[in-house]
Amino acid sequence: MDQLESLFQPTQVSNREETRIAYSRDASRIQGECRAVVWPETVTDIVRLAQWAAETGVDLVPRGAGTGLCGGSTPQNSVVVDSARLRHIDVLNLQLKHVVVEAGVPLDQLNLNLRSSGLFLPVIPGSHRSATIGGMIATNAAGLHAVRYGRMSDWVEEVVVVDGKGEIQRLSVGDRNAFAGREGITGMIVQATLRLTEIPKSRSLTLFSFEHLADMLEQVKQLKTNSALSALEYLNPHAAGLVGWTARHCVLAEYYSGEGEIRDPAEMVNLWGARESLSARLTQAGFPISEDPQFPPEALEDNLDWLMVQNIPVFGHLGVGILHPRFLREDARIAELYYRVSASGGQISGEHGMGLKKRHWASEALKAEVLALKRQFDPQHIFNRGKLC
Amino acid sequence: MLIDLTENPDCTECGLCREACPVFQIQRQEEYSPRGRVMLDCAGLQTLVFYQCTLCRTCRIVCPIGHDPNGETLRSELINAGIETSANQTMIINIRLYGNPFGPLADGELPKVLTCC
Numbered sequence A: 001m002d003q004l005e006s007l008f009q010p011t012q013v014s015n016r017e018e019t020r021i022a023y024s025r026d027a028s029r030i031q032g033e034c035r036a037v038v039w040p041e042t043v044t045d046i047v048r049l050a051q052w053a054a055e056t057g058v059d060l061v062p063r064g065a066g067t068g069l070c071g072g073s074t075p076q077n078s079v080v081v082d083s084a085r086l087r088h089i090d091v092l093n094l095q096l097k098h099v100v101v102e103a104g105v106p107l108d109q110l111n112l113n114l115r116s117s118g119l120f121l122p123v124i125p126g127s128h129r130s131a132t133i134g135g136m137i138a139t140n141a142a143g144l145h146a147v148r149y150g151r152m153s154d155w156v157e158e159v160v161v162v163d164g165k166g167e168i169q170r171l172s173v174g175d176r177n178a179f180a181g182r183e184g185i186t187g188m189i190v191q192a193t194l195r196l197t198e199i200p201k202s203r204s205l206t207l208f209s210f211e212h213l214a215d216m217l218e219q220v221k222q223l224k225t226n227s228a229l230s231a232l233e234y235l236n237p238h239a240a241g242l243v244g245w246t247a248r249h250c251v252l253a254e255y256y257s258g259e260g261e262i263r264d265p266a267e268m269v270n271l272w273g274a275r276e277s278l279s280a281r282l283t284q285a286g287f288p289i290s291e292d293p294q295f296p297p298e299a300l301e302d303n304l305d306w307l308m309v310q311n312i313p314v315f316g317h318l319g320v321g322i323l324h325p326r327f328l329r330e331d332a333r334i335a336e337l338y339y340r341v342s343a344s345g346g347q348i349s350g351e352h353g354m355g356l357k358k359r360h361w362a363s364e365a366l367k368a369e370v371l372a373l374k375r376q377f378d379p380q381h382i383f384n385r386g387k388l389c
Numbered sequence B: 001m002l003i004d005l006t007e008n009p010d011c012t013e014c015g016l017c018r019e020a021c022p023v024f025q026i027q028r029q030e031e032y033s034p035r036g037r038v039m040l041d042c043a044g045l046q047t048l049v050f051y052q053c054t055l056c057r058t059c060r061i062v063c064p065i066g067h068d069p070n071g072e073t074l075r076s077e078l079i080n081a082g083i084e085t086s087a088n089q090t091m092i093i094n095i096r097l098y099g100n101p102f103g104p105l106a107d108g109e110l111p112k113v114l115t116c117c
């Protein structure tokens, strides 16, 4: 530790008890153990830190806002590298519609800064107030508008990463596989060049509700052919009741046009507010464990039906098949859910990543990919050891 | 009423409020965020970090379930335990002795004018 302290300004490193406790877990609440935290302010700070870790064998855990739900930034007797002071929004190129930002910039702050340019980054996870650009790239976040805009990797032009050899790598779209969705195992993302798009001129919403799943899925199929569609969020009857909506299968559809039934801005804010409060409300209601399977369209009915029968509250980004069923702690039905996901050709992690929570479910193919990436970028395994698989 | 909730929903540690906290905006360290404070309290710590809260309750306004940070209670527990900062002690002595938190005025010095946002 003394050696670590000597590498930085006193305000950039801490191992006092308060710090170690506050960084000992992320939003997954999987408990870990933090040795110390470093707040780098420049890329060279991270290079120095990576070299120190290679010499000492200490594991480094990159951390953004700690809103991750799989323990990806939970330390395991590690030094946490917090991007909270890497917050510059560097260059905005209006012609190319590109912006260069540091990894610790929170999404809402970026979009607020961009507002006067008429552009925005349209990947909006439910955690948009806090989630950082680095964390969103590392988890390949999707979110509320995935049905229109896809996920984070679709919006990254280039990233600057400090890898496990302490080298600064400038990786472009072609190397996306090395950083997007890799949960910090290849190194610390320091800066990113992001693509942007125009802020929509108008928005409207319609809240549909259905007695039968089959009717809902038929309507969803039709809605997805509408070119103005910008969000398609689902709440099953157990979840809908919790936010005061009719306890039926509800679908909140957003359009970038005036064709929705709800056009009053205050009413739209209320509906989105209710939808975005669901995660915390379900935790409060005794369902703290959030899963994120992604099902192919043909497997949705059967699996949504199973979740209903199990009395499991579910919400999610139905437009892209990503669901968030909520479970009790130590719920044996989680394993059953994963078997169902595999059997139907879906993904165990639709958007949250694998972290510590799901690493036991990693496929052999994923393990082989991770090993190859580690060999190339982090042969001494100094970044996020034991995560992902 | 903002303070003294009869029931305060437990913090879920989602982290959605941290950017709204003015102290976090200055410190940029998780222990000063509303979630960090909850974690310190849950771990049973009595720490000076609890004094570094403006009691503004912005965190409660943005919190999806309205968790209240209970800053006054955390502070009064510190005071009961005799945990104070030197700035606190000086301020209290000054108020007792001179009737203001800044201490004695030099000859001809005017009292400081405090303005509010």
Ligand SMILES: Cc1cc2nc3c(=O)[nH]c(=O)nc-3n(C[C@H](O)[C@H](O)[C@H](O)COP(=O)(O)OP(=O)(O)OC[C@H]3O[C@@H](n4cnc5c(N)ncnc54)[C@H](O)[C@@H]3O)c2cc1C
Residues within 6 Å of the ligand: A026, A027, A061, A062, A063, A064, A065, A066, A067, A068, A069, A071, A072, A073, A083, A103, A104, A124, A125, A126, A127, A130, A131, A132, A133, A134, A135, A136, A137, A138, A139, A140, A141, A142, A143, A144, A183, A184, A185, A187, A188, A189, A190, A279, A280, A351, A352, A355, A384, A387, B014, B015, B016
């Ligand atoms: C209420 C709520 C709603 C959510 N909704 C969504 C949603 O709609 N869609 C979605 O995709 N996710 C969602 N999430 C999950 C989470 O917010 C996302 O995964 C987000 O992208 C994490 O960003 P972060 O800055 O908090 O990263 P962290 O949680 O700090 O880290 C996440 C992972 O990224 C790595 N990492 C962080 N920063 C860096 C960096 N600079 N370089 C390298 N690796 C890094 C960490 O090591 C970790 O493995 C939600 C979470 C909550 C609590």
Ligand code: SF4
Residues within 6 Å of the ligand: B020, B021, B022, B023, B024, B033, B034, B037, B052, B053, B054, B055, B056, B057, B058, B059, B060, B069, B071
């Ligand atoms: S009440 Fe305290 S913890 Fe909450 S936002 Fe204000 S300063 Fe931060």
Ligand code: SF4
Residues within 6 Å of the ligand: A280, B010, B011, B012, B013, B014, B015, B016, B017, B018, B034, B035, B059, B062, B063, B064, B065, B066, B067
């Ligand atoms: S106070 Fe509310 S918003 Fe903040 S971390 Fe706790 S539950 Fe989340």
